[in-house]
Amino acid sequence: MSDSKQEDFSVAVVGAGIAGLALAIGLHKHNIPFTLYEEAPQYSTVGAGIGFGPNGLLAMDLIGEGFRPKYESICVGNKSARDQDVFFEGLLCEEGLGLDKDWYGRSSWGSPNYTRKSAHRKELLDILTSFIPIENVKFSKRLSNLEQHGDKAVLHFSDGEVVKASVVVGADGIQSVVRDHVLRPLSPDQVEPxxxxxxxxxxxxxxxxxxxxxxxxxxxxxxxxxxxxxxxxxxxxxxxxxxxxxxxxxxxxxxxxxxxxxxxxxxxxxxxxxxxxxxxxxxxxxxxxxxxxxxxxxHLRSSTYFRGRAVLMGDSAHASLPYQAAGAGQGVEDALILSTVLGHVSKVSSKENLTAALEAYDAVRRPRAQRQLEQSLEAGELLSSQDPKAGSDMEQVLQRMQGDRFDWLWFHDLRQDVQLAREEMEQRLSTSVNGSE
Ligand SMILES: Cc1cc2nc3c(=O)[nH]c(=O)nc-3n(C[C@H](O)[C@H](O)[C@H](O)COP(=O)(O)OP(=O)(O)OC[C@H]3O[C@@H](n4cnc5c(N)ncnc54)[C@H](O)[C@@H]3O)c2cc1C
CATH class of the missing domain: 3.30.9.30 (D-Amino Acid Oxidase; Chain A, domain 2)
Structure with a gap:
């Protein structure tokens, strides 16, 4: 039974970082009514570098036409043509930087099918925001509390405003209010970063x-x-x-x-x-x-990315250490899958549809994002001479960073993930229909 009409379906996205903005592009493409709430008075201007692997670039392509070419127009690789496929080259912090070591000259990692593409975060945000109608964005809106009543999520903002939406997406970063709401009743020990x-x-x-x-x-x-x-x-x-x-x-x-x-x-x-x-x-x-x-x-552990009408994405779901330069890419992958499943729900809004959609999103995205953040933790240990096996033996460190370590991350078939999310959703819906017969 439908508990809200199609035209009532609305999405509240909390947080206008890379993940929330990428989702907004996807929602806009699927014609899903949404509002993006950001606590800051304007889009972020944080000065820092950001890089995407081939998976992030493919996710951009699949989210919205024009996104990837615009990103590529602002990004840069390594200087020499010979090193375009180098993700990083390893050296040492110690005096001399390791330039006299036997392994110098064969200490880079990457892939023949990888091309380095890094950018300034502010320039990336300018691109993301250029796709989003400004009337869908509300600044100086800090989510302070969240409830769920019947067929609505109820958002309380610190300025006193109360807003209802069919679903609330927590793209509110590592110290997420939405994460607290999702995980506190189920796994309270997983809430805090x-x-x-x-x-x-x-x-x-x-x-x-x-x-x-x-x-x-x-x-x-x-x-x-x-x-x-x-x-x-x-x-x-x-x-x-x-x-x-x-x-x-x-x-x-x-x-x-x-x-x-x-x-x-x-x-x-x-x-x-x-x-x-x-x-x-x-x-x-x-x-x-x-x-x-x-x-x-x-966020080392997350037993789920959703509860009822509240769902997590980006750093609120899977904040990671920076050693694989992959956190934002995972947020863009979230945006691709979440906008796909919500696109289906918005056509026939019902509680069963929404649950099936968020279960499908969780099933497709959580294992992959989890693997990335665990591998990032391991990379951090390797790259600071803390790994129990490799220690400070650079040959061993390089062996572990080189080879096919990143293949599963960079060359993953995201089109198949989109398809899988649709199938997971349909399977759950048919099970719930058959179960209720
Ligand atoms: C040093 C470092 C280097 C990195 N390098 C890379 C890299 O090269 N490549 C890569 O892919 N990733 C990298 N990452 C990870 C990447 O930066 C993050 O994964 C990504 O920026 C997270 O985006 P997000 O939108 O999920 O969260 P955020 O960028 O944290 O955005 C959250 C937004 O929500 C808003 N907000 C928070 N709380 C509320 C609230 N209660 N109400 C309303 N709004 C709220 C915030 O103001 C903010 O705008 C790096 C991370 C670090 C720390």
């Missing part, structure tokens, strides 16, 4: 400044491996800017539980790398970052 005993300093600087320090080492994306430390660098903004990330692993608890960032002094920041035998070039690079520690957290 888990501190990965690791934090990072990050910055985007002009390429000339980076070249002055690193010379032609800036040409190809690098991960410098050290004991309990690593440094990630790559070109963005058409090669005009340079993105870097200095990561530290620590046994200490995260000191500011209410915030994922911690301001420290310049001296404290430098002390995290000085005195550890780190190459002076990496120290000079770090000196250009703001002394802010970005805590690295992830």
């Amino acid at each position: 888990v501190y990965a005993q690791s934090y990072a300093y990050r910055a985007v600087i002009p390429m000339e400044a980076a070249n002055e320090i690193l010379g032609d080492l800036t040409d190809t994306a690098k991960i410098y491996v050290g004991q309990d430390r690593n440094v990630v660098t790559y070109r963005i903004t058409g090669g005009k800017e340079f993105n870097f990330l200095h990561c530290v692993y620590t046994d200490a608890a995260w000191p500011t539980p209410d915030s994922m960032t911690q301001e420290v002094t310049h001296e404290e920041m430098m002390a995290d790398f000085e005195g550890h035998g780190i190459d002076e070039r990496l120290l000079r690079l770090l000196g250009k970052a703001k002394p802010i520690r970005w805590g690295l957290f992830h």
Whole structure:
């Protein structure tokens, strides 16, 4: 039995980050009525690098015409034509950077079918937002609480407004209010993000400044491996800017539980790398970052991505460590599958349809996103000499990063996922119809 008419079907998306915006493009394409609620007064302007693998690019293609070409127009690869298929080249943090080691010259990982494509996050957001009617977006709207009554999700915003929708999508990032609503009654221990005993300093600087320090080492994306430390660098903004990330692993608890960032002094920041035998070039690079520690957290376990009319996507579902540069790509994959199944529901809105759609989304997306975040955790350990087997043996580290490690992630058949999601949904609907006969 239909519990709301087709024309009543509406989606509330909470959070205008990469995941929420990508979903909005998909919903718009499927003509599904939606409103995007963002707590900030405007779209984010955070300056940082972002990269997508072939899976993310394919997801863009399948979500909406024109999305991928626009992204490709702002992204950049490694400088030399020879290194376009290099994801990262491995070196060391220690003095000399490992340039004199036997493995130097064969320390990159990637794939012949991979092409590096990184961009400035702000430019990506500009592209995403160009596809979305601005009248569907409401800024300065912080979701403070969520309830479900009958055939509606009821959203309470901190300015006092109360809104009803057929389904609410939590694209509200790692500290998600919607995640709390979905998981608290079922798996309360899975609500909070888990501190990965690791934090990072990050910055985007002009390429000339980076070249002055690193010379032609800036040409190809690098991960410098050290004991309990690593440094990630790559070109963005058409090669005009340079993105870097200095990561530290620590046994200490995260000191500011209410915030994922911690301001420290310049001296404290430098002390995290000085005195550890780190190459002076990496120290000079770090000196250009703001002394802010970005805590690295992830959602290691999620027993479900939905409950009733509330569903999770992006970092609210599967926040991950950054070592496979894959978190945003997984958010775009979520957007593809979720917009597909909601497209079906919106045609014949009923509770059974919605449940079948969200079950299908959960079945297709959760195992894959889970695998990515577990592999990212492992990559972080490998790349900071913490892996129990490889330790600081670079030959072993490289062996594990090279080969076909990323094939399942990058070259996955997303068209088949779309098909599978449809089939999963239909199968559940036919089971519920037969079961009720
Ligand atoms: C250092 C680092 C490097 C990375 N590099 C890469 C990379 O190269 N490639 C890649 O694919 N991924 C990368 N990632 C991961 C990627 O950045 C994230 O997975 C992605 O940005 C998450 O997008 P999101 O939209 O899910 O969440 P967010 O970007 O966190 O967006 C959430 C949005 O929701 C809003 N919001 C939050 N709470 C509320 C509320 N209660 N009410 C209303 N609005 C709310 C926020 O203001 C925000 O706009 C990296 C991550 C880190 C930390």
